Every structure is written in C-alpha cells, then in structure tokens.
Amino acid sequence: MNARPAALARLGVLGGMGPLATADFLVKLIQATPAASDQEHMPVIVHNVPQVPDRSAAFLAGSDAPWPHLLDGLRTLEAAGCSAIAIPCNTAHVWHRRLAQETALPVLHIGEAALRALAYRYPEARRVGVLATAATLKARIYHEQLSARGIEAIEPGDDLQTTHVAAGIAAVKAGRIDEARAWLSHAATHLIARGADALLLACTEIPVALSGVALNAVDPTEALARACVDWWLAARSESAQLETQT
Amino acid sequence: MNARPAALARLGVLGGMGPLATADFLVKLIQATPAASDQEHMPVIVHNVPQVPDRSAAFLAGSDAPWPHLLDGLRTLEAAGCSAIAIPCNTAHVWHRRLAQETALPVLHIGEAALRALAYRYPEARRVGVLATAATLKARIYHEQLSARGIEAIEPGDDLQTTHVAAGIAAVKAGRIDEARAWLSHAATHLIARGADALLLACTEIPVALSGVALNAVDPTEALARACVDWWLAARSESAQLETQT
Numbered sequence: 001m002n003a004r005p006a007a008l009a010r011l012g013v014l015g016g017m018g019p020l021a022t023a024d025f026l027v028k029l030i031q032a033t034p035a036a037s038d039q040e041h042m043p044v045i046v047h048n049v050p051q052v053p054d055r056s057a058a059f060l061a062g063s064d065a066p067w068p069h070l071l072d073g074l075r076t077l078e079a080a081g082c083s084a085i086a087i088p089c090n091t092a093h094v095w096h097r098r099l100a101q102e103t104a105l106p107v108l109h110i111g112e113a114a115l116r117a118l119a120y121r122y123p124e125a126r127r128v129g130v131l132a133t134a135a136t137l138k139a140r141i142y143h144e145q146l147s148a149r150g151i152e153a154i155e156p157g158d159d160l161q162t163t164h165v166a167a168g169i170a171a172v173k174a175g176r177i178d179e180a181r182a183w184l185s186h187a188a189t190h191l192i193a194r195g196a197d198a199l200l201l202a203c204t205e206i207p208v209a210l211s212g213v214a215l216n217a218v219d220p221t222e223a224l225a226r227a228c229v230d231w232w233l234a235a236r237s238e239s240a241q242l243e244t245q246t
Numbered sequence: 247m248n249a250r251p252a253a254l255a256r257l258g259v260l261g262g263m264g265p266l267a268t269a270d271f272l273v274k275l276i277q278a279t280p281a282a283s284d285q286e287h288m289p290v291i292v293h294n295v296p297q298v299p300d301r302s303a304a305f306l307a308g309s310d311a312p313w314p315h316l317l318d319g320l321r322t323l324e325a326a327g328c329s330a331i332a333i334p335c336n337t338a339h340v341w342h343r344r345l346a347q348e349t350a351l352p353v354l355h356i357g358e359a360a361l362r363a364l365a366y367r368y369p370e371a372r373r374v375g376v377l378a379t380a381a382t383l384k385a386r387i388y389h390e391q392l393s394a395r396g397i398e399a400i401e402p403g404d405d406l407q408t409t410h411v412a413a414g415i416a417a418v419k420a421g422r423i424d425e426a427r428a429w430l431s432h433a434a435t436h437l438i439a440r441g442a443d444a445l446l447l448a449c450t451e452i453p454v455a456l457s458g459v460a461l462n463a464v465d466p467t468e469a470l471a472r473a474c475v476d477w478w479l480a481a482r483s484e485s486a487q488l489e490t491q492t
Contacts, residue, residue, distance in 0.1 A: 008297060018284040019276050026269040026294070036420045038264040038296040046292035048272070050284040051254060080322050174282045
C-alpha cells in the first residue's frame with residue numbers, strides 16, 4: 001500500500017473522562033487492530049483533557065456545564081485532521097446528539113456498539129443488568145434500545161447505586177482499583193442474583209476495575225474500540241481504492 | 247482553585263512509536279499524578295500516529311525519513327495548545343535536539359529523566375546494562391551521560407541484540423507480549439551475568455513486556471512520566487500564583 005501517512009483517516013478520541021478509562025480504550029483499540037508493526041496501527045489523536053465538569057452530577061442537576069468543554073475538544077480534534085470521533089465515556093453520550101449536529105464527522109455511539117456486542121454474544125439474554133452512572137440510567141442511554149429489543153433493564157436500587165456503583169467509579173478515578181473492584185463486584189453479584197442473565201459495564205471506569213472478573217458481561221469500551229477499528233479499516237480500504245483509480 | 251480549565255498548561259505527547267508504548271506512558275502519567283478526581287489530572291493531547299517510519303532502521307541507514315512525521319506531530323501539538331512536549335520513544339530522541347530547535351516549547355528528554363532516576367535509585371551502580379534499539383545504542387543516547395557519571399554501559403553483543411532484543415521489541419509492536427517477555431528476560435539476564443548492577447529499559451516497548459519481572463531496572467517511560475508531572479505541577483502552581491496577583 002502506497003498511501004501517504006498524511007492521507008490515512010485519523011480517529012479523534014474525545015477523552016479524559018476519566019483519563020484511566022481513556023488509556024484503557026486506547027489499549028483495547030490497539031488489541032482490536034490487526035497489525036504486525038507500528039505503521040499498521042490506526043492513527044489517533046487523543047484529547048485527554050479531564051477538566052470537563054462531572055457529567056453525571058451536571059446532568060442530574062440540569063446543568064449544561066460539560067458542553068463548552070466537549071465542544072472545545074471536538075473543535076481541537078477537527079483541527080488536528082480527524083475523520084471520525086469516539087467518546088470513551090458513556091455519560092457524555094447525553095450530549096452525543098448535539099455533538100453530532102455540530103460536526104460533519106461521524107461520531108460513533110458507545111451504546112449502539114455495546115448493544116450490537118450484546119446481541120452477538122448473548123442473543124438469548126432477556127434481563128440485562130446495567131452498571132452505570134446515575135445519569136446514564138436516568139437519561140436512559142441504554143434503556144430505550146434494550147426495551148426496543150424486548151430486553152428488560154435491571155438497575156441497582158438508589159442505595160446500592162450510591163454506596164457501591166458511584167463509590168466504585170469514584171475509586172477508579174482516584175486510582176484505587178482494588179477498592180473499586182470490591183464495590184463493583186458486589187453490585188454486579190447483586191444484579192445477577194436479581195435475575196440478570198448478562199451485564200452491561202456501561203461506565204468506562206467499570207471495566208478498568210472488573211477486568212479479569214468472570215462475569216457474563218459486555219464491555220462497551222471494547223465494543224466502541226471494535227466499532228472504531230471497523231470504521232478505520234473501511235476508510236483505509238476506500239482510500240486505497242481511490243488511490244488505485246487515480 | 248478558580249483557574250479556568252482552558253488556562254491550565256497542557257502536555258503534548260508525540261507518540262505512536264509504538265502505540266502500546268504510548269498507552270503505557272499515559273497510564274504511568276496518571277499513576278504519577280496526585281489526583282483524587284478526573285479534574286485534578288493533567289490535560290494531555292496525544293499525537294498517537296504510528297505511521298512514523300521505523301526510527302532505528304532509518305538512523306542505521308543514514309535516512310532522515312522519520313523527520314517530516316515528527317515535525318508534523320510537533321506542529322499539531324502546538325496548534326492544539328500544548329505547553330510542553332514529551333516523546334515516549336527513546337530512539338526518536340536521535341531527533342530531539344532538532345525538534346527542540348523547531349519550537350519555543352520545552353521538549354522533555356527521556357534520557358535525562360532516566361539518568362536522574364538511575365542516580366536516585368541505584369546511586370552505587372557502576373556498570374549499567376542498556377536494553378535498547380541498535381540505533382539508541384549507536385547514537386549513544388545514554389552512553390555519553392553514563393560515561394560522564396563514571397558508569398560503564400554494558401550492551402548485548404550484536405547477535406543477542408538481533409535475536410533477543412530486536413525480536414522482543416518487534417513482538418511488543420505486534421501485540422505478542424508473552425513472547426516478548428521471554429526474549430527480553432533472557433537478554434536482561436545475560437547483561438546481569440556480565441556484571442550489570444542495574445539495567446536501563448531504554449526502549450519504550452521493553453517495560454511493557456518486562457512489567458512485573460523482578461529486576462534492578464530503571465524504566466525511562468516512568469521516569470519521563472514523573473518529569474512531566476513535575477513540569478505540570480510547577481506550571482499549574484505558577485499559573486495559580488499569577489491569577490492570585492491579578
């Protein structure tokens with residue numbers, strides 16, 4: 001392939017929410033890419049700027065505080081020559097539609113990628129436990145599509161959401177992974193005991209902590225990474241065909 | 247602290263050499279940052295574009311092929327508002343001086359950071375094994391400074407360099423971490439048997455594979471991450487003082 005590197009499609013990652021989740025996404029992107037050398041990997045620009053105000057707190061308070069930060073990140077990635085955008089933060093998808101309207105670039109959706117993975121890996125699942133921030137649950141980022149597929153979403157109750165899920169997510173953001181694993185494993189076990197036949201780890205901090213814990217679980221971070229690789233391989237192949245024709 | 251996020255100093259990472267080494271650097275940056283929430287972490291823009299031609303092969307062939315790619319990455323990071331540059335690739339430091347001359351931003355040097363860590367952690371070391379690409383060895387990126395400190399550099403011979411060190415680095419770039427660990431552990435053991443009282447893991451792929459292997463070793467990726475955190479904490483504190491004064 002003689003495509004000049006500058007001509008290769010670049011992925012823009014609107015990240016930093018949180019930074020460890022963004023690093024986890026990059027590793028999953030690399031693992032999902034068929035490549036035997038550096039040069040065969042995907043070019044990626046990462047806007048890893050974690051000063052975006054807490055997405056869950058803002059949404060629950062009816063605040064739009066994250067928006068100017070998200071828009072600034074989008075503009076930086078456009079200016080850096082990116083051809084598609086991925087956001088490794090489930091809660092930030094509250095603002096997905098507005099971001100998509102602000103740009104001509106495709107903005108991949110983590111929830112759609114995760115639900116495709118769920119349908120592929122657990123086609124028989126009828127009750128799916130959703131581990132996520134309170135805002136992701138309240139904004140029904142996953143619920144509508146689960147419901148459209150005839151799947152019941154099982155949530156932790158308000159108490160467990162605060163004492164275990166939110167506490168576990170905050171612990172990952174503070175770098176206390178072992179503590180996070182204890183909180184989140186307990187919440188996962190609770191959802192399974194209530195009849196969940198699969199789980200969605202629908203906050204990008206959660207798979208960081210539950211990596212290696214045996215669960216019937218879909219990791220939306222990994223699903224988004226695979227969707228990005230699919231996008232990139234198609235874009236690269238299109239660009240190679242165009243070069244051959246000219 | 248009332249500093250607007252946009253006013254915070256941003257680190258620019260000239261990465262992708264290789265992509266997994268860049269992700270490893272980001273994780274070490276996060277681990278080295280004192281932060282209890284997303285917002286307390288360092289803002290970072292990552293130019294993770296792995297199409298830069300192989301640095302070691304180019305240097306050994308007398309080719310300047312990586313240069314336009316490095317310069318393009320530098321310009322992208324400048325345009326994205328970065329205030330300092332870090333390059334998580336030892337061999338790319340062959341071009342460090344030229345990059346530093348092209349920009350008004352400080353370009354942190356991985357070798358200087360690693361030698362400070364060596365002096366701090368192994369002050370008695372007199373013979374240091376250097377695991378690196380053939381170009382890093384030939385360009386004497388570490389040798390001059392080791393020699394200035396009265397430390398002898400021990401290199402693998404040409405054979406072992408090819409069969410074990412280069413093979414191990416290539417295996418990391420292809421995602422075959424277990425295979426890389428076997429090759430690189432053997433090379434490390436060989437240098438210790440020849441009298442090395444400490445090792446420099448002086449190619450950013452090497453610590454990815456040797457993570458968790460018990461060795462008296464300095465990880466330049468981690469040393470560069472700590473140097474970046476020191477730079478950022480100082481820049482943040484200066485900016486906060488300026489805000490107080492105005």
